[in-house]
Amino acid sequence: AGVQITESGKFHIDGEGTLTVYDAGQADQGTYECVARNSFGLAVASVFLTVTATQDRQAGDAFVESSILAAVQRVDSAINSTRRHLFSQKPRTPSDLLTQFRFPSDPFTVQTARAGEIFEHTLQLIRERVKQGLTVDVEGREFRYNDLVSPRYLRLIANLSGCTAHRPPPNCSDLCFHGKYRAPDGSCNNLHAVPALSTAGFRDGRPCSPACTDDPPCLPIAVAHAHPRGSHAPCLFFVRSSPACGGGTTSSKMNSVYAREQINQCTAYIDASNIYGSSERESQALRDHSVPRGLLRTGLPWSPSGKHLLPFSPGPRSECPRHEQDSPSPCFLAGDHRANAHLALTAVHTLWFREHNRVASELSALNPHWDGDTLYQEARKIVGAELQHITYSHWLPKILGDRGMKMLKGYQGYDPNVNTGILNSFATAAFRFGHTSNNPILYRLNATFGEIPEGHLPLHKAFFSPSTIIKEGGIDPLLRGLFGVAAQLPVPSRLLSLELTEKLFSTAHSVALDLAATDIQRGRDHGIPPYVDFRVFCNLTSVENFEDLQNEIKDSGIRQKLKK
Numbered sequence: 001a002g003v004q005i006t007e008s009g010k011f012h013i014d015g016e017g018t019l020t021v022y023d024a025g026q027a028d029q030g031t032y033e034c035v036a037r038n039s040f041g042l043a044v045a046s047v048f049l050t051v052t053a054t055q056d057r058q059a060g061d062a063f064v065e066s067s068i069l070a071a072v073q074r075v076d077s078a079i080n081s082t083r084r085h086l087f088s089q090k091p092r093t094p095s096d097l098l099t100q101f102r103f104p105s106d107p108f109t110v111q112t113a114r115a116g117e118i119f120e121h122t123l124q125l126i127r128e129r130v131k132q133g134l135t136v137d138v139e140g141r142e143f144r145y146n147d148l149v150s151p152r153y154l155r156l157i158a159n160l161s162g163c164t165a166h167r168p169p170p171n172c173s174d175l176c177f178h179g180k181y182r183a184p185d186g187s188c189n190n191l192h193a194v195p196a197l198s199t200a201g202f203r204d205g206r207p208c209s210p211a212c213t214d215d216p217p218c219l220p221i222a223v224a225h226a227h228p229r230g231s232h233a234p235c236l237f238f239v240r241s242s243p244a245c246g247g248g249t250t251s252s253k254m255n256s257v258y259a260r261e262q263i264n265q266c267t268a269y270i271d272a273s274n275i276y277g278s279s280e281r282e283s284q285a286l287r288d289h290s291v292p293r294g295l296l297r298t299g300l301p302w303s304p305s306g307k308h309l310l311p312f313s314p315g316p317r318s319e320c321p322r323h324e325q326d327s328p329s330p331c332f333l334a335g336d337h338r339a340n341a342h343l344a345l346t347a348v349h350t351l352w353f354r355e356h357n358r359v360a361s362e363l364s365a366l367n368p369h370w371d372g373d374t375l376y377q378e379a380r381k382i383v384g385a386e387l388q389h390i391t392y393s394h395w396l397p398k399i400l401g402d403r404g405m406k407m408l409k410g411y412q413g414y415d416p417n418v419n420t421g422i423l424n425s426f427a428t429a430a431f432r433f434g435h436t437s438n439n440p441i442l443y444r445l446n447a448t449f450g451e452i453p454e455g456h457l458p459l460h461k462a463f464f465s466p467s468t469i470i471k472e473g474g475i476d477p478l479l480r481g482l483f484g485v486a487a488q489l490p491v492p493s494r495l496l497s498l499e500l501t502e503k504l505f506s507t508a509h510s511v512a513l514d515l516a517a518t519d520i521q522r523g524r525d526h527g528i529p530p531y532v533d534f535r536v537f538c539n540l541t542s543v544e545n546f547e548d549l550q551n552e553i554k555d556s557g558i559r560q561k562l563k564k
């Protein structure tokens with residue numbers, strides 16, 4: 001189970017197929033395989049690369065052991081206090097809810113993120129401890145930890161932090177299965193990338209909120225004094241996403257500097273992982289193993305239709321109260337941990353899990369000889385295809401228009417050589433365009449498309465409130481509201497609704513979050529290049545100031561505001 005080499009600052013593959021490895025170091029030693037594939041089959045050639053490097057002693061080596069111990073202790077203590085705070089009591093503040101919204105459910109993901117945090121924090125501690133012996137790269141390139149710690153000790157830090165413990169190689173040898181079905185995490189088809197696990201600073205263990213200092217992983221958003229929020233809180237809660245091992249400061253392990261990257265919790269495919277989960281463990285937990293009928297587990301039957309709701313979550317994430325005064329109410333369990341974030345999302349998750357059970361039941365009636373696993377996999381294949389069809393044939397044409405769809409080009413067939421991982425700029429910036437299309441009100445319509453007796457709901461009352469589905473009409477009124485009322489059309493003076501910028505995850509006594517500010521800060525956290533750079537990348541004119549953007553931002557008042 002190797003790693004596919006992709007074009008980067010580290011590797012270059014020219015048109016002739018020659019591989020160049022830049023900044024070669026001990027970490028690059030190993031077997032390299034070149035695979036040529038066409039419709040007749042494949043041919044493989046391999047070579048073993050030996051790297052001979054002198055093992056100099058570096059200034060930071062003396063501090064490695066004490067820094068590792070301190071980093072492990074600090075990171076673990078911060079994660080544990082966050083876990084205790086979050087899961088042993090009702091989440092109380094908007095920041096608790098945001099953390100719950102983003103906290104990984106798969107233990108493997110938690111371990112991967114912890115390893116990245118420990119590796120990164122160890123290096124920060126070594127850097128601080130050395131200070132005097134800091135070598136600055138004379139060529140003016142970025143600061144390199146390799147100048148501070150020798151390769152042997154860097155490997156030691158990587159090992160002890162857990163950064164080298166990779167996911168066990170997937171067993172893709174069952175061609176009968178893998179030729180027909182996807183692995184739960186996509187690992188047997190193509191590739192597979194979390195918020196910081198702690199909401200307290202590693203250095204002093206103080207909670208990121210209300211402390212307004214940049215103590216990793218806290219990266220609070222400063223609020224201007226003049227802003228109405230400023231008098232209540234000088235900053236908004238924000239914690240950085242956990243680093244993936246091998247990027248940012250931890251790229252020293254690779255003998256070169258790479259951008260700090262983050263870890264994905266969900267598969268990158270449009271493969272209905274929102275229904276089935278993104279790992280084997282999650283997908284098994286969602287299945288109904290009591291009968292061999294290929295079904296997903298169900299929750300309460302909702303009267304009067306008798307159709308089932310999602311099952312309740314059994315784990316620590318089992319409570320979904322919004323206000324302190326609310327009675328305890330469990331969260332629903334779905335393939336994506338964000339299913340409880342707001343009622344419209346929960347309704348759509350419920351619809352899809354019902355669709356799986358409908359398809360599996362139909363298949364069972366048609367194929368009584370199929371076992372439970374075949375029914376599950378065949379139903380999953382059909383439901384995944386339905387989701388892809390809706391995405392590409394119904395949703396995207398509305399979002400991109402004719403011109404955009406032409407640029408996207410039609411499906412050319414499956415290409416196993418494409419890296420299907422999500423681009424960081426897509427997840428962190430581009431695809432968040434969806435935040436501009438949300439209605440500030442969740443319309444709840446009856447069978448004749450009139451308002452239900454409980455009325456429509458302002459969005460902020462729909463956050464983390466799954467019990468409203470049980471108490472107030474089930475999912476049908478919400479679904480009718482979603483397709484019966486147009487999405488919000490963003491206008492230049494208001495791109496995101498006030499429900500998202502002034503009342504995100506609001507609770508009784510605390511300052512709400514602001515999704516627009518969070519999106520921008522997340523862009524900084526992930527190092528997303530600025531808009532002006534993307535213009536050049538997309539062959540648009542390069543701009544120097546806001547007046548150069550008068551064709552894009554026509555309202556001079558808005559340009560003036562942005563200048564401030």
Ligand code: HEM
Pocket residue numbers: 098101102341342426427428431432433434435437438459515518519522
């Ligand atoms: C009421 C509706 C919605 C709410 C309350 C909401 C809320 C959020 C929140 C709190 C985050 C995490 C922000 C952070 O800490 O960085 C987020 C991330 C995100 N949202 Fe939304 N969102 C909504 C609708 C949408 C829609 C309609 C789309 C796209 C069509 C979308 C796309 C995204 C994406 C791509 C991310 C980043 C995911 C990641 O890579 O971690 N959201 N959203």
